[in-house]
């Protein structure tokens with residue numbers, strides 16, 4: 001931001017000093033550090049080829065893994081629901097906002113996930129922030145993978161439970177935390193366990209052991225595309241009497257039979273107590289859900305704040321999500337195409353010499369390290385007609401800036417090859433390869 005803009009920002013339009021003027025200073029600081037990313041606006045159709053900020057591009061940045069966001073069966077279901085039931089739902093679920101469609105979606109999702117029950121939320125974000133503080137209290141401990149999604153972190157912050165972090169995907173590290181927690185009733189700090197804090201709050205107040213322990217992990221990690229070691233996590237958690245929660249946002253529709261998620265992928269049915277899924281990514285619509293036992297659903301309905309205090313999905317959203325389950329069950333070839341494209345694109349990036357980290361899924365990071373370089377790389381790719389967003393601090397560590405790519409089932413080989421060609425050109429230009 002130029003100095004004059006900063007000066008102008010320091011005053012409100014009415015001429016008084018702006019009490020929020022410090023925000024303009026923060027923005028100038030982000031810009032100086034190349035950590036400020038503007039929004040790009042999509043004006044074209046939502047497809048692999050679209051128009052961003054007026055430029056035709058091939059997109060590698062959408063979570064619409066299976067193309068369901070524009071699938072005719074979903075579109076028709078949404079239109080029918082709007083015509084028959086209106087555009088809004090009118091109230092929170094506990095007042096007058098529970099429609100037959102909401103209940104039907106939850107029954108279908110529970111059957112799909114092989115769980116007793118499901119409760120939907122307005123988004124995956126609210127599912128996490130709605131379930132975690134509701135099922136944990138001040139005499140409990142939450143143990144969380146250090147790279148868990150922001151919505152899990154916020155859910156943990158809303159809880160009165162003590163908390164500890166275990167090193168990323170490290171089952172032995174998780175066991176160390178659980179062993180010490182069970183032995184002493186306090187949260188361990190020090191070697192191998194980073195970010196442990198608040199341990200004395202719970203144990204200090206009560207002086208006793210933790211009543212309940214909840215272990216939380218992403219199923220697929222959203223920035224690196226790696227998969228949680230769930231069999232090991234379940235095994236350790238069972239030994240220490242801890243509940244397990246898995247956030248399967250990036251696995252829903254991607255991993256497991258017909259996209260049932262990581263629990264199905266590892267055949268761990270019945271061993272994960274809380275499954276969170278999103279309806280906003282591969283499912284193509286909007287929303288989140290919690291899948292598990294019947295008493296989990298019943299308790300959340302009584303106590304979960306986003307459920308109790310925020311209006312339910314419009315009928316068109318629930319109808320489109322129901323239609324999405326039909327497509328997941330009826331067109332599994334979409335998931336096969338997604339994985340074929342994933343293998344082709346990942347191999348291509350690796351042959352070019354890029355560092356693609358530890359990805360095992362359609363999320364493939366191209367790790368550039370330096371934030372400024374990542375921003376420049378994204379901008380140059382954009383000039384060449386490829387939309388692939390840079391991801392910088394605080395979404396990833398300061399020295400782990402990257403271009404994050406996601407292929408979908410809908411990309412053609414020609415489109416993916418064009419992307420690889422552009423990555424090669426820009427990578428050599430900026431000396432990333």
Ligand SMILES: *Cc1c(COP(=O)(O)O)cnc(C)c1O
Nearest residue numbers: 123124125149222249278280287
């Ligand atoms: C995207 C994401 C969410 C949030 O889901 P929304 O439905 O977009 O709110 C939650 N958890 C993880 C791991 C995610 O990647």
